[in-house]
Amino acid sequence: MERLAGRVAVVTGAGSGIGLATARRLRAEGASVVCVDVDEDSGKAAAAEVAGEFVACDVTDEAAVRDLFDGVAARHGRVDVAFNNAGISPPDDDSILVTGLEAWERVLRVNTTSVYLCCKYAIPHMQRQGKGSIINTASFVALMGAATSQIAYTASKGGVLALSRELGVQFAREGIRVNALCPGPVATPMLMELFAKDPERAARRLVHVPMGRFAQPEEIAAAVAFLASDDASFVTASQFVVDGGITGAYVTPL
Numbered sequence: 474m475e476r477l478a479g480r481v482a483v484v485t486g487a488g489s490g491i492g493l494a495t496a497r498r499l500r501a502e503g504a505s506v507v508c509v510d511v512d513e514d515s516g517k518a519a520a521a522e523v524a525g526e527f528v529a530c531d532v533t534d535e536a537a538v539r540d541l542f543d544g545v546a547a548r549h550g551r552v553d554v555a556f557n558n559a560g561i562s563p564p565d566d567d568s569i570l571v572t573g574l575e576a577w578e579r580v581l582r583v584n585t586t587s588v589y590l591c592c593k594y595a596i597p598h599m600q601r602q603g604k605g606s607i608i609n610t611a612s613f614v615a616l617m618g619a620a621t622s623q624i625a626y627t628a629s630k631g632g633v634l635a636l637s638r639e640l641g642v643q644f645a646r647e648g649i650r651v652n653a654l655c656p657g658p659v660a661t662p663m664l665m666e667l668f669a670k671d672p673e674r675a676a677r678r679l680v681h682v683p684m685g686r687f688a689q690p691e692e693i694a695a696a697v698a699f700l701a702s703d704d705a706s707f708v709t710a711s712q713f714v715v716d717g718g719i720t721g722a723y724v725t726p727l
């Protein structure tokens with residue numbers, strides 16, 4: 474189904490993981506995809522694969538983000554979809570007792586300030602069109618607490634959730650939908666490598682997932698494609714949970 478034929482979609486963090494799977498899926502749905510990443514090699518490879526455009530951009534840089542969306546609008550005539558997805562989860566973000574202010578500020582800047590900037594510079598184009606869909610990547614940790622803390626990451630995703638909800642409400646009557654995507658843990662190569670080295674750590678997490686497994690990036694991409702498309706025409710200001718049942722679980726099956 475080509476639900477996005479003729480649409481222009483911007484994907485940040487398109488070089489890897491959820492962003493890459495989503496660039497592929499949006500292309501398969503007929504969109505022209507602008508692949509954005511700070512990592513030039515992976516971003517270019519993603520763009521080549523989806524026959525799209527690559528824009529090198531650090532999403533924490535205000536001038537670069539403004540140029541990104543203004544440039545896409547100038548070159549393609551429109552900005553229909555913004556998937557604001559780039560994010561980090563660095564090892565020096567841990568318990569509040571050991572996480573320093575530098576790590577805290579870095580994570581907040583990449584994960585939350587970037588979403589503020591991308592929305593700020595995408596929305597005026599969507600206002601002109603009278604239509605647009607913004608999907609901001611939050612996380613299930615925006616909804617639940619964990620004893621295995623990454624305190625800055627959790628706070629950063631809570632911020633993404635709250636700002637997405639408010640923007641969804643503010644711009645609802647202008648045809649702009651804004652949703653926060655809350656994925657559960659995804660089986661990215663990095664996570665799988667970490668858990669292969671430490672099976673006890675993996676088991677400690679999997680016990681909380683009713684489905685008993687992590688998500689594939691393609692399963693998250695499918696949700697983004699839905700939110701991007703007119704099939705989601707009455708969905709805005711939502712916390713769109715794609716988590717294998719984690720947030721609904723008290724006790725999980727053996």
Ligand SMILES: NC(=O)c1ccc[n+]([C@@H]2O[C@H](COP(=O)([O-])OP(=O)(O)OC[C@H]3O[C@@H](n4cnc5c(N)ncnc54)[C@H](O)[C@@H]3O)[C@@H](O)[C@H]2O)c1
Binds near residue numbers: 485490491532
């Ligand atoms: N993987 C998971 O289990 C999981 C679960 C919930 C939410 N998320 C969120 O999903 C999003 C994508 O995660 P992923 O697992 O695909 O990560 P990933 O590390 O595989 O990909 C992230 C991409 O973002 C890019 N990036 C990082 N900082 C950037 C910056 N300043 N400017 C531009 N690009 C930048 C990286 O180069 C990379 O290509 C993140 O926001 C993450 O927090 C991931």
